[in-house]
Amino acid sequence: ATIQAISTDVVSEKMIEASLSAYYVVACAEASSNLSRYDGVEFGADLEDLLSHGKDSFGSQLKPTNEEDGASNNPFSNLTELERRFSALRSIGFGGEVTRRVLCGTSVLSSDRFHTHFEAATKVRAVLAREFNAAFQKSEAAAGSEVRVDLMLVPTALSVAPDLGLDGSQALDPTEMLANDVMTVPISLAGLPSISVSVDVSLADEEGTKAERDIIRSTGTTVGLQVFGPKLSEEKVLLAASVLEEDE
Structure with missing residues (x-):
């Protein structure tokens, strides 16, 4: 696979x-x-x-x-x-x-x-x-053969976790928090099995903005990666999540 x-x-x-x-x-x-x-x-x-x-x-x-x-x-x-x-x-x-x-x-x-x-x-x-x-x-x-889509991978959220700080001033407001659900909501609404795993983030010099690269390099930020599949594919979803975690 x-x-x-x-x-x-x-x-x-x-x-x-x-x-x-x-x-x-x-x-x-x-x-x-x-x-x-x-x-x-x-x-x-x-x-x-x-x-x-x-x-x-x-x-x-x-x-x-x-x-x-x-x-x-x-x-x-x-x-x-x-x-x-x-x-x-x-x-x-x-x-x-x-x-x-x-x-x-x-x-x-x-x-x-x-x-x-x-x-x-x-x-x-x-x-x-x-x-x-x-x-x-x-x-x-793809490459001269038929390829079937078994699972899909998408980010769990639109951004990395906010830095709450000591006073919580950097926390997202309720509206932003609701909007951040846009990556998980469609899957839940469609009734599909899914799981979120944490993966390390690294940006090459040409990827993202300088500010984003600096934040990730200084904090070692991880993000959520969501694995989901069609109905009754829980076994495949769990197997894929296990493979992703082993690669960390």
Whole structure:
């Protein structure tokens, strides 16, 4: 078996770009649906237990408010006592990222966005899976013989890991972090087996910018290399990853 470049035109760039949006629509919708059960009745923490452990920022909102108390400024004021408990518990129990995904998922599953967002995302997923399937099934002539594409190699991320530093000032912002998933999201969305392994990076004098070469040479940076294949090819994927690790 040999590893060689067959083609760089495997899946259309348009589909790769669309897959990032489609993935987060589907992922957020699933998060919203799956986490809806955590209301403190059958699943989830007990509200009083959370409040007793110091997480009491929403404790005052459990009490009914009247106009003199500024009810118009309290988002819980128009809810029933049971609804206030559910809202307070979920607000306390979920972190910021989980809350964002639940709210996004609730939005795309609403009646006015279900067809335009969620259904559109599932169609993108189906088209992407077909494109990958076609790429693995086709064979191309190379050196006078037919060569079949068994596996594909792509970077795990668009850039090397950021230098967090002492104060985290070099960390990526949430938007950049989401965009950095563009190399892994299409594979996950298509339901293909994949694995990421660390490989050492070295740039020749003519490769990359001087700044990139200096960073890599001074830090000994490694990057993630992703190996993936068609459905039910887990054995080949693991074997290829093992070979790459042995070569390190």
